[in-house]
Amino acid sequence: MKREPKREKLVEYRRKRDAGITNEPFGGEVPPADEGTKTLTGAYVVHLHDATRRHYDLRLEVGGVLTSFAVPHGPSLDPATKHLAMKTEDHPIEYLDFEDVIPEKQYGAGPMIAWDRGSVEYLEGPAEDEIATGKLHVALRGLKLHGRYALIKLAKGETGNEWLLFKKADEHSSKDRNIVEELPRSVFSGLTVEELERAEAIGKAMVARAHAAGAKKLDAKAARALFTPQSQALASATVGSVTGPAKGWVHDPDFEGVRVLALREDDDVSLVVFEATGAAQRIEAFYPEVVRALRSLPVTRLALDGELVAFDPTGRPDVRLLAQRAQRIAKGDVHKSTTSTPVVLMAKDLLAVGDADVRPLALEKRRTLLEAVVPALGFLRATPPLEGAIEPIVSSCAEHGIGTVIAKPRSSPYATEARTSGWLSIATGVSRGSRVAVDHRAAEAQTALRKVNVTNRTKIFWPEEGYSKGDLCDYYVAIADAILPFLVDRPLILVRYPDGIEGKNFYQWNVPPGMPAWVRTLTVGDRDEARRGFLVDDATTLLYIANLGCIPLHILASRVPHLEHSDFFTMDFDIKQSELRHAITLAKTLKELLDEIGLAGFPKTSGQSGLHVLVPLGGDRLTGKGRQTHETSRALADLLGTLLVQRHPDIATMERVVAKRGPKVYVDTGQTGATRAIVAPYSVRAVKGAKVSAPVTWKEIDDDLDPAAFTIQTVPKRFAKIGDPMKGMLDTQPDVAKAVSALSKLVAKG
Numbered sequence: 001m002k003r004e005p006k007r008e009k010l011v012e013y014r015r016k017r018d019a020g021i022t023n024e025p026f027g028g029e030v031p032p033a034d035e036g037t038k039t040l041t042g043a044y045v046v047h048l049h050d051a052t053r054r055h056y057d058l059r060l061e062v063g064g065v066l067t068s069f070a071v072p073h074g075p076s077l078d079p080a081t082k083h084l085a086m087k088t089e090d091h092p093i094e095y096l097d098f099e100d101v102i103p104e105k106q107y108g109a110g111p112m113i114a115w116d117r118g119s120v121e122y123l124e125g126p127a128e129d130e131i132a133t134g135k136l137h138v139a140l141r142g143l144k145l146h147g148r149y150a151l152i153k154l155a156k157g158e159t160g161n162e163w164l165l166f167k168k169a170d171e172h173s174s175k176d177r178n179i180v181e182e183l184p185r186s187v188f189s190g191l192t193v194e195e196l197e198r199a200e201a202i203g204k205a206m207v208a209r210a211h212a213a214g215a216k217k218l219d220a221k222a223a224r225a226l227f228t229p230q231s232q233a234l235a236s237a238t239v240g241s242v243t244g245p246a247k248g249w250v251h252d253p254d255f256e257g258v259r260v261l262a263l264r265e266d267d268d269v270s271l272v273v274f275e276a277t278g279a280a281q282r283i284e285a286f287y288p289e290v291v292r293a294l295r296s297l298p299v300t301r302l303a304l305d306g307e308l309v310a311f312d313p314t315g316r317p318d319v320r321l322l323a324q325r326a327q328r329i330a331k332g333d334v335h336k337s338t339t340s341t342p343v344v345l346m347a348k349d350l351l352a353v354g355d356a357d358v359r360p361l362a363l364e365k366r367r368t369l370l371e372a373v374v375p376a377l378g379f380l381r382a383t384p385p386l387e388g389a390i391e392p393i394v395s396s397c398a399e400h401g402i403g404t405v406i407a408k409p410r411s412s413p414y415a416t417e418a419r420t421s422g423w424l425s426i427a428t429g430v431s432r433g434s435r436v437a438v439d440h441r442a443a444e445a446q447t448a449l450r451k452v453n454v455t456n457r458t459k460i461f462w463p464e465e466g467y468s469k470g471d472l473c474d475y476y477v478a479i480a481d482a483i484l485p486f487l488v489d490r491p492l493i494l495v496r497y498p499d500g501i502e503g504k505n506f507y508q509w510n511v512p513p514g515m516p517a518w519v520r521t522l523t524v525g526d527r528d529e530a531r532r533g534f535l536v537d538d539a540t541t542l543l544y545i546a547n548l549g550c551i552p553l554h555i556l557a558s559r560v561p562h563l564e565h566s567d568f569f570t571m572d573f574d575i576k577q578s579e580l581r582h583a584i585t586l587a588k589t590l591k592e593l594l595d596e597i598g599l600a601g602f603p604k605t606s607g608q609s610g611l612h613v614l615v616p617l618g619g620d621r622l623t624g625k626g627r628q629t630h631e632t633s634r635a636l637a638d639l640l641g642t643l644l645v646q647r648h649p650d651i652a653t654m655e656r657v658v659a660k661r662g663p664k665v666y667v668d669t670g671q672t673g674a675t676r677a678i679v680a681p682y683s684v685r686a687v688k689g690a691k692v693s694a695p696v697t698w699k700e701i702d703d704d705l706d707p708a709a710f711t712i713q714t715v716p717k718r719f720a721k722i723g724d725p726m727k728g729m730l731d732t733q734p735d736v737a738k739a740v741s742a743l744s745k746l747v748a749k750g
Ligand code: MN
Pocket: 049, 051, 055, 056, 057, 070, 108
């Protein structure tokens, strides 16, 4: 718990932005730059940013953040053209994945696309040293830019931030090509910066186009079957030779990569491989750049058939690169291996888009739709099939080292049986040697991948006590078994404190872009104002959000798929204007009342000021059978509150106007409802002492109770010793109807 002042690289970035409003990653997760090591290679991104003035932003990975330059005219391929590049504030590393419309009134408001992505090598020494001397020589290997570039600081610049960016002469330089005009689109979504703001409408138009082409409407049942990997298979081909006129066929080279079924539904993306036995395995955790690209597409639901391919520096597909990368990723080396060996999903067939099932359509129609939906360049690509006589195609593929060509009849539907699809596998005569297997063994790899590196462990979050961010993360790991049952399937409201309890804080309404592919999400609300929150159902995701600086975790009293139901309600005894002993008296009376009417109550400290009693309502979570509406649970809470005030008018009030409450305990029943949240059992509070909202037994509800004794230091030990006093709370099945009538009688008696 020692204090360690750390050079904060993102201070200016954060100062310019309101983290509660912007959708940009807020950083705070600077990877712990290995002290003393300097940067020789890294990742880069070029954004096209349509802000007040349209410009490109070149961002190079240096020391765990992105050194950024605003380049009004963008990169050029002509060594004679030197463009102004204004050095701006460092950006967080997560910005590599950023593409979105920055909201109005925010710094940099306007659409921003990822125009290029790739890896950078610093040619004349570590980037840190080069930047200090005002000369930066780099080699880029990107989806669009290639070869050597130089950035030279102007000695007589007005602000000291003026640099010049220019191409160095090499085989990639050109005097004639204008690359920014030639290739204007995003390498994620395939959209232009103008189109990004209309993405939703563009997506809808694509689906409409599929229907116009004669697609079948995908009903709920068919959609469920299609989007459940286990019930799927991919089209297969048989060995054969093409007969009949050439115009009846199209051809695809087989890159001998990894053939996958790619599925996207909102933010849920799966890449599925099928074993020879037909068993399905999800491998998307190995391909974050492909997941990012699929998530960016303007169509929010699609299914496609494709091949994951890694290309060597000469542009030839090489399955050995895929195999090596999978091995490194399985060991947890995700960022570096995805940077040095990018993978592309070559999309070859479209199965469904939106609610349009295109499988019954002729192959040529599906391909036309596929090329409309999937970009031609980027991490996800659709390229037109080869047409014409088979012989020249076979020999041209052989020249490029391709061992197999798949011939497909133009008019065939998408069918998993070769007999119906009519696909033929034709050998080109090139021997690729023995087939290399890419190992995606899930058990080990996925565990390794789902590793959260806690960043800024030593950053002080509670200055008075000296508790650090690492202490917060350790607490949530230690208490995971106790808290998770209260978080699973429940919308959470997260408040982030990236600088601890005394710093700025903000609500994290939506899952930020650039999160790891394994993080699950939960969508709440209608289409137009849907929020995509974290679905915290395991210890790793809990640690992930703790690492974002989330201190308190607030939960709703409802769970998916039935957010219209409450599964418990909360009686909150707020003692801001009173004393704990009165809250204890009221809680004890509440316990008597609950016993009388046949309901159970589970007390906890609020961690802030007072006591909560959670009253479970039972019912079946999945079917919703026996569940109560929010109105019923609110009515129950209000009736109980009224009785408590009747019995203890001297110490209790339900008065909503604070000034009229007087020195009484406020019995707050307003925390039940579709949008009402309470702090979760075992949640830490962002208050002095790092106090925890701790479940206690009814026996402990007496005058010895000391809520301040429950802290991130004491609660894990207590849990290890006595278990969870709230255990089983959510499995309690009371007879609510009976309780309501018993309660009405009590109220009538007065
Ligand atoms: Mn910019």
